[in-house]
Amino acid sequence: MTADSCEAAAPILEVRGVVKDFPGQRALDDVSLTVRAGDIHALLGENGAGKSTLIKIVTGVYRADGGEILVGGRPVQFTRPHDAQTAGIAVVHQHGNLVPNLSVQENLALGEALPRRLGAFVDWPEVRRRAADLLSRMGLSIPGGALVSSLRPDEAAMVSIAKAIATDARLIILDEPTTALLPREVELLFGHMRRLAGEGHGFLYVSHRLSEIFDVATSATVLRDGRKVWSVGRREDLRREAVVAAIVGREKSLAAEAPVSRMPRSEGPPVLEVRGLSSARVHGASFTLRTGEILGLAGLPGSGAEETLDLLFGRQAPEAGEILVGGRSRRFASPREAVAAGLALVPKDRLAEAALGGFSVRENVSLPSLGRLLTDPLTRFVRRGAERELVSGVVRRLNVRATGIEARMDSLSGGNQQKAVLARWLGTGARVYLLNSPTAAVDVGAKAEIYRLLAQLAEEGAAVLFTSTEVEEFPRLCDRVLVFRSGAIAGELGCPDITEARILGLAVGLADSGRAA
Amino acid sequence: MANDRFDLVNWFARYGTILFLLLLVAGFSWARPDVFPTKLNLLNVLNQASILLIIASGLTVCLVMGLFDLSIAAMATLGGYVVCKLLVDQGDDPHVWLTVAGVLLLSGVVGVLNGALVSYLGVSAFIETLAMGSIITGAILGYSESRTVLGGIPEAFLSLGQEATLGIPNPVIVMGGVALLLWLLLEHTQAGRNLYAIGGNSEAARLSGIAIKRYALVALGISAACAALGGMVAAANLGAGRPQGVGDTYLLNAFAAVFIGASTLRPGQFHILGTLVGVLLIGVISNGLSILGVQTFWQYIVQGVLLIAAMFGAGMVTLRRR
Ligand SMILES: Nc1ncnc2c1ncn2[C@@H]1O[C@H](COP(=O)(O)OP(=O)(O)OP(=O)(O)O)[C@@H](O)[C@H]1O
Ligand SMILES: [Mg+2]
Numbered sequence: 001m002t003a004d005s006c007e008a009a010a011p012i013l014e015v016r017g018v019v020k021d022f023p024g025q026r027a028l029d030d031v032s033l034t035v036r037a038g039d040i041h042a043l044l045g046e047n048g049a050g051k052s053t054l055i056k057i058v059t060g061v062y063r064a065d066g067g068e069i070l071v072g073g074r075p076v077q078f079t080r081p082h083d084a085q086t087a088g089i090a091v092v093h094q095h096g097n098l099v100p101n102l103s104v105q106e107n108l109a110l111g112e113a114l115p116r117r118l119g120a121f122v123d124w125p126e127v128r129r130r131a132a133d134l135l136s137r138m139g140l141s142i143p144g145g146a147l148v149s150s151l152r153p154d155e156a157a158m159v160s161i162a163k164a165i166a167t168d169a170r171l172i173i174l175d176e177p178t179t180a181l182l183p184r185e186v187e188l189l190f191g192h193m194r195r196l197a198g199e200g201h202g203f204l205y206v207s208h209r210l211s212e213i214f215d216v217a218t219s220a221t222v223l224r225d226g227r228k229v230w231s232v233g234r235r236e237d238l239r240r241e242a243v244v245a246a247i248v249g250r251e252k253s254l255a256a257e258a259p260v261s262r263m264p265r266s267e268g269p270p271v272l273e274v275r276g277l278s279s280a281r282v283h284g285a286s287f288t289l290r291t292g293e294i295l296g297l298a299g300l301p302g303s304g305a306e307e308t309l310d311l312l313f314g315r316q317a318p319e320a321g322e323i324l325v326g327g328r329s330r331r332f333a334s335p336r337e338a339v340a341a342g343l344a345l346v347p348k349d350r351l352a353e354a355a356l357g358g359f360s361v362r363e364n365v366s367l368p369s370l371g372r373l374l375t376d377p378l379t380r381f382v383r384r385g386a387e388r389e390l391v392s393g394v395v396r397r398l399n400v401r402a403t404g405i406e407a408r409m410d411s412l413s414g415g416n417q418q419k420a421v422l423a424r425w426l427g428t429g430a431r432v433y434l435l436n437s438p439t440a441a442v443d444v445g446a447k448a449e450i451y452r453l454l455a456q457l458a459e460e461g462a463a464v465l466f467t468s469t470e471v472e473e474f475p476r477l478c479d480r481v482l483v484f485r486s487g488a489i490a491g492e493l494g495c496p497d498i499t500e501a502r503i504l505g506l507a508v509g510l511a512d513s514g515r516a517a
Numbered sequence: 518m519a520n521d522r523f524d525l526v527n528w529f530a531r532y533g534t535i536l537f538l539l540l541l542v543a544g545f546s547w548a549r550p551d552v553f554p555t556k557l558n559l560l561n562v563l564n565q566a567s568i569l570l571i572i573a574s575g576l577t578v579c580l581v582m583g584l585f586d587l588s589i590a591a592m593a594t595l596g597g598y599v600v601c602k603l604l605v606d607q608g609d610d611p612h613v614w615l616t617v618a619g620v621l622l623l624s625g626v627v628g629v630l631n632g633a634l635v636s637y638l639g640v641s642a643f644i645e646t647l648a649m650g651s652i653i654t655g656a657i658l659g660y661s662e663s664r665t666v667l668g669g670i671p672e673a674f675l676s677l678g679q680e681a682t683l684g685i686p687n688p689v690i691v692m693g694g695v696a697l698l699l700w701l702l703l704e705h706t707q708a709g710r711n712l713y714a715i716g717g718n719s720e721a722a723r724l725s726g727i728a729i730k731r732y733a734l735v736a737l738g739i740s741a742a743c744a745a746l747g748g749m750v751a752a753a754n755l756g757a758g759r760p761q762g763v764g765d766t767y768l769l770n771a772f773a774a775v776f777i778g779a780s781t782l783r784p785g786q787f788h789i790l791g792t793l794v795g796v797l798l799i800g801v802i803s804n805g806l807s808i809l810g811v812q813t814f815w816q817y818i819v820q821g822v823l824l825i826a827a828m829f830g831a832g833m834v835t836l837r838r839r
Contacts, residue, residue, distance in 0.1 A: 023527070313724075315724070334723070334728065335723055335724050335725075335726055336723075336726045336727065336728050338726070339725070339726030340726065345724055347724055352718075352720060353718075353720045353721055353724060354718075354721050354724065355718065355721060356714055356717035356718050356721055356722075357717070357718070358717055358785055358786070359713065359714070359717050363710065363713070363714070366710075367710070367711075367714055367722070367725045367727075368725040368726050370707040370710055370711075371707065374707060379706065380706045380707045380708060381701075381705045381706055381707075382705060382706065382707055382710060424725070
């Protein structure tokens with residue numbers, strides 16, 4: 001086993017007593033950790049615990065306010081990301097690091113010495129050859145000439161990862177790399193990680209998906225509120241209860257692991273009926289969503305599950321089919337009409353489609369509810385007091401961690417931004433929630449809180465359409481799951497049959513579990 | 518320790534421009550105590566600044582939602598010239614305020630047309646307004662046959678730019694009205710919030726149920742009407758309707774003022790109060806330097822340096838956050 005054989009290996013990275021202050025809060029307080037050759041070291045903790053901040057310090061994006069960092073036993077002072085790269089550290093940040101309007105091969109070549117001809121001109125055929133070589137070594141079938149902006153999110157993520165892994169960096173840091181990945185790609189990634197660890201590279205790995213941690217990590221450090229609260233150096237000591245308890249605190253750990261308990265209700269009146277919905281990616285989807293129901297739409301990316309949400313919300317016009325909301329046939333020309341009809345959408349890409357980074361949490365959360373906070377219909381002034389009250393209420397309900405509702409959205413940690421995006425819709429009184437990976441980047445404790453919130457919304461009479469790249473979420477949350485394959489609904493799973501295996505089976509077309517739709 | 522330094526930088530980014538404005542006022546007052554700090558001169562500064570602020574406030578609304586409006590120069594010329602021309606053509610008993618309202622409406626409609634082209638044809642606002650500016654400039658040159666309207670402009674209209682009410686020059690009153698209205702719009706209404714949201718992340722705004730295309734019509738319409746109004750006040754002040762070149766002096770200054778404003782109080786965001794500070798800064802500098810007898814070319818250089826310094830101040834905050 002890798003962990004055992006490398007027990008005494010030399011440390012690649014040592015972090016000693018690092019401190020980092022942001023205005024109004026200390027993000028890291030006396031944090032130490034060690035990554036040895038052959039280690040896959042998991043860095044764990046709640047949203048806002050300080051994981052990304054620590055990574056940014058190690059890679060020279062931020063500067064520490066105290067403590068020291070040793071790479072290969074030598075103290076280093078990185079002032080810019082390039083320094084870290086030269087010192088043999090490769091990183092995939094939480095928000096990716098590709099240039100969208102460049103091609104895959106150009107991105108792969110970025111930051112490296114380009115092959116030259118006559119000393120000055122870039123040798124493009126050579127760049128292309130290297131990229132193709134790298135992609136095939138990684139087991140990816142992505143054309144090197146494709147623009148990054150044209151890739152699916154999971155493909156883009158794999159390209160970032162490929163770029164990091166392909167360098168001969170001794171230390172490879174991955175900050176929530178799997179948020180967008182398919183199960184197959186996760187396996188691919190883990191295969192490469194194990195191989196590289198075997199060859200003596202070290203990994204620092206952040207993920208909120210604990211099953212992955214137990215799958216691949218050999219050691220771990222847990223942060224809470226910027227402090228190191230727990231660490232283990234041996235794989236045998238990585239036990240689920242211990243890890244969860246360390247992350248969320250002992251008293252909350254039971255709640256985090258408990259299944260979502262509620263009466264499954266599929267007897268309510270239908271709020272959303274979809275008949276023969278079709279577009280370029282969806283072929284004749286028909287289903288009914290009832291009041292009080294949490295209906296899962298599962299399927300691989302591109303299978304039509306996510307596209308169905310976009311069609312329902314008026315982001316794209318369907319080519320054919322009928323949508324009935326509350327029994328009335330509707331055709332939404334824009335999201336605005338969908339919102340007016342009581343629909344809410346949490347899109348997949350938080351940064352590009354949901355968050356207003358430079359604005360306060362208050363402005364982010366109240367945005368779709370402003371219409372209910374006006375003094376009068378004529379001047380349409382916003383009532384500040386009522387706004388603050390509404391925002392404070394939903395922010396508290398979702399436990400968004402920030403220095404206050406006036407904190408800038410982009411100063412929040414990834415998971416807390418995600419919670420704020422979800423919180424946005426709670427004030428609107430929406431009846432139908434369309435949620436695309438609503439718990440991406442959210443920690444274990446908060447995930448359970450969001451599940452409970454959704455269950456509560458359903459009990460209060462709302463209905464939820466849910467999709468996620470994380471298959472294990474469906475059994476925990478949904479009353480019923482429709483599995484999409486190549487644009488059509490391949491099957492439906494009811495309460496006792498919702499298991500990861502059956503969903504995946506239907507999604508890839510292996511088993512004929514469930515009844516055909 | 519690190520925290521102290523951060524706060525200082527942060528403080529400068531917010532209040533640096535205001536501090537600089539105060540320092541300039543103090544400096545000019547010290548250099549020419551007999552001329553600069555007199556009531557007459559300060560009113561003169563305000564008077565000069567008022568036209569710029571009227572135009573820059575409208576531009577602020579556009580930039581808030583992320584649209585560049587380069588047609589404001591032509592629109593200001595249009596406002597000033599067309600009003601004078603129509604008033605003179607009406608002969609003895611012109612409907613002054615009706616004509617003013619009509620021309621404002623006309624320019625607003627052209628602005629809305631800008632918005633429609635930008636939103637529904639997907640043209641970039643930068644290019645579209647540049648093109649529209651060129652069209653308007655050409656149209657006015659043709660319509661006027663390059664002749665300036667000089668005599669026969671009714672007193673009632675000229676009073677807009679030359680008289681005072683209760684001791685306050687009329688242009689300053691118009692400026693106050695426009696700035697107050699747009700401040701209320703941007704800071705206190707739902708429409709203002711939506712404009713900011715669109716500027717921040719238009720896809721997020723769209724998915725929150727905001728009709729982002731319609732807001733382009735509103736913003737460019739407001740900007741065009743404000744530019745025309747500024748042009749009218751300038752024409753009334755000058756007592757002539759010039760068919761070219763009126764707005765050009767204001768174009769660069771308006772953009773400079775708005776961007777200086779974006780590094781004031783709320784670094785990184787466009788807002789009316791900041792624009793006001795930017796306009797005053799530009800006004801005080803040009804007034805002060807001419808009082809000191811500094812040549813005009815210095816004014817351009819100083820203003821350029823100032824703009825870069827302001828941008829630097831705003832940039833520091835973002836850098837420091839790392
Ligand atoms: N640029 C910044 N300015 C101010 N505060 C910040 C900034 N970046 C992070 N913080 C704060 O520092 C704390 C740690 O944030 P960090 O992003 O490291 O959390 P994280 O552990 O990566 O969380 P997540 O799992 O949600 O990604 C948070 O409370 C966050 O609000
Ligand atoms: Mg993070």
